Amino acid sequence: MNPNHTEENISKYVFKLFKEELKDEYIYHNFAHTQTTVDTVKKLSEAYKLNDEEKENLIFAAWFHDTGYTTNPKSHEEESVKIAKAYFGKDIPEEKIQKIETLILSTKFGNELQSLSEEILHDADYTNIGKKKFEERAELLRCEWEKINFKTYTDLEWAESQLQFLIKTRFKTSAAVNEFGEKRERNIKKQRERIEKIKSDQYKVQLKEQSTNAKLDKEGRGIETLYRSVYSYHMELSSMADSKANIMISINTIVVSVIITLFGSGYTFGDSEGFRHVRFVIPMLLLVVSSLISVTFAILSAKPNITTKQKFELQNKKSSVLFFGNFAQLKLEEFVEHIKGLKQEKNQLYDSMTVDIYHLGGVLIKKYKLLSWAYNIFMAGLILCAIGFLGITIYSY
Structure with a gap:
């Protein structure tokens, strides 16, 4: 080797x-x-x-x-x-x-x-x-x-x-x-x-992981209950506002109709000359004016309020795609894509619902402010009318 x-x-x-x-x-x-x-x-x-x-x-x-x-x-x-x-x-x-x-x-x-x-x-x-x-x-x-x-x-x-x-x-x-x-x-x-x-x-x-998932499911159910409760509460408040507006519209319409009818027919209480006297016109006029203003505010409160947002506001999560006034301006394909995104991302869905609730709250605030003005004006007109009639009656005696 x-x-x-x-x-x-x-x-x-x-x-x-x-x-x-x-x-x-x-x-x-x-x-x-x-x-x-x-x-x-x-x-x-x-x-x-x-x-x-x-x-x-x-x-x-x-x-x-x-x-x-x-x-x-x-x-x-x-x-x-x-x-x-x-x-x-x-x-x-x-x-x-x-x-x-x-x-x-x-x-x-x-x-x-x-x-x-x-x-x-x-x-x-x-x-x-x-x-x-x-x-x-x-x-x-x-x-x-x-x-x-x-x-x-x-x-x-x-x-x-x-x-x-x-x-x-x-x-x-x-x-x-x-x-x-x-x-x-x-x-x-x-x-x-x-x-x-x-x-x-x-x-x-x-x-x-199972425990965490169960906890998340429980938390998810709690969150869903929260949103259901808030939506239900908003719907009840909106329904109450509409009912109050209908009451105000009905009362004021009746008051104005009666006064106009009385003036138009020349009907008087007791003395045929008493009601036509100019001194009774002022309190009646106050009541008619206050009723007209009050019913106007009540009608504005009950009037449907359709708001629309620009597309970029929907994309930037400044408005909710769940509201029909917002998604109606979108094309069908765009709306479907928005909904797909919400289904795939739970947090995004919750964010959209939160924005929707926020805007619903804004609508309710506007409704109740108008209703408040309607009731206050009607109350003021009624009080002034009563004081006017009382003053005229006392002065006459």
């Missing part, structure tokens, strides 16, 4: 290869993993009576078994064989190359192992499952797979896949079982506990 093909030179070659050719995404299958595999191969080989040739073949295969990740990760075992052959060339016997090739290909997951050397290399390659830092190394593999496969694993998915891997992957040699078997079993137990903890935490989060 070429004296340059020593383990030291091979390790330097592999280190340089990984350094220059391996992509940054491979944070698990790198030189550190290869070095660990080589060290474990040496350790396990000591437990068996392997000759120097077999040990050397194992060590060489261990150094090259993952070098294929630098060229084609999907078939890295075959690529590793090509790299090993290119490195050794014709400097070593073909038989030796063939044995190294067989050892490298045996590391392919699921392959049936045919010899003790293959079993030793297998156990060395998977020695991580029987070490204390299994979870730390597994996280590196997780990051590597996520970057390469563009897939994100949830904690539960990853923990379950690692548990299956631990259960299915067993050490083949008694030396590996004695050295790493107990820790592998502990790792299986820890992985199961981790899965249970993740499921428990997820269940707690689910319960919390």
Whole structure:
């Protein structure tokens, strides 16, 4: 064999290869993993009576078994064989190359192992499952797979896949079982506990979300009750205002009609000349004028008030699209889009209802102010008329 093909030179070659050719995404299958595999191969080989040739073949295969990740990760075992052959060339016997090739290909997951050397290399390659830092190394593999496969694993998915891997992957040699078997079993137990903890935490989060949703639903029902109550209250006040306006319109209309009829027919109380005297005209005139002004305010109060807002006011939430006076100016498509937005966003719906209530309140204020003026003017006219009649009567006597 070429004296340059020593383990030291091979390790330097592999280190340089990984350094220059391996992509940054491979944070698990790198030189550190290869070095660990080589060290474990040496350790396990000591437990068996392997000759120097077999040990050397194992060590060489261990150094090259993952070098294929630098060229084609999907078939890295075959690529590793090509790299090993290119490195050794014709400097070593073909038989030796063939044995190294067989050892490298045996590391392919699921392959049936045919010899003790293959079993030793297998156990060395998977020695991580029987070490204390299994979870730390597994996280590196997780990051590597996520970057390469563009897939994100949830904690539960990853923990379950690692548990299956631990259960299915067993050490083949008694030396590996004695050295790493107990820790592998502990790792299986820890992985199961981790899965249970993740499921428990997820269940707690689910319960919390359900509680939060129930609370939000309760709050939502409370808010809906609030808006229903306010709308109902506004409708009742509006109905009361209209009723009061109708009363005022009816009374004043009757008063004006009676006075006009009396004046028009020439009807008098008692003395036929008494009512026609000018002194009775003034109180009657006061009552007619006050009734006319009062009924005018009452009619204005009961009159439908249709307000319209510009489109930009609807878009800026300064007015509500729920009021017909506002949305009637919109095209059907625009109105449908506004309603879709309200259905999709609950807060926006509440805001629109709040604006609507605000404007309803403004209409009510106007109604009640006009009604107040109507009642006050009618009351003042009635009082002045009564005082006038009383004064005339006293003066006459």
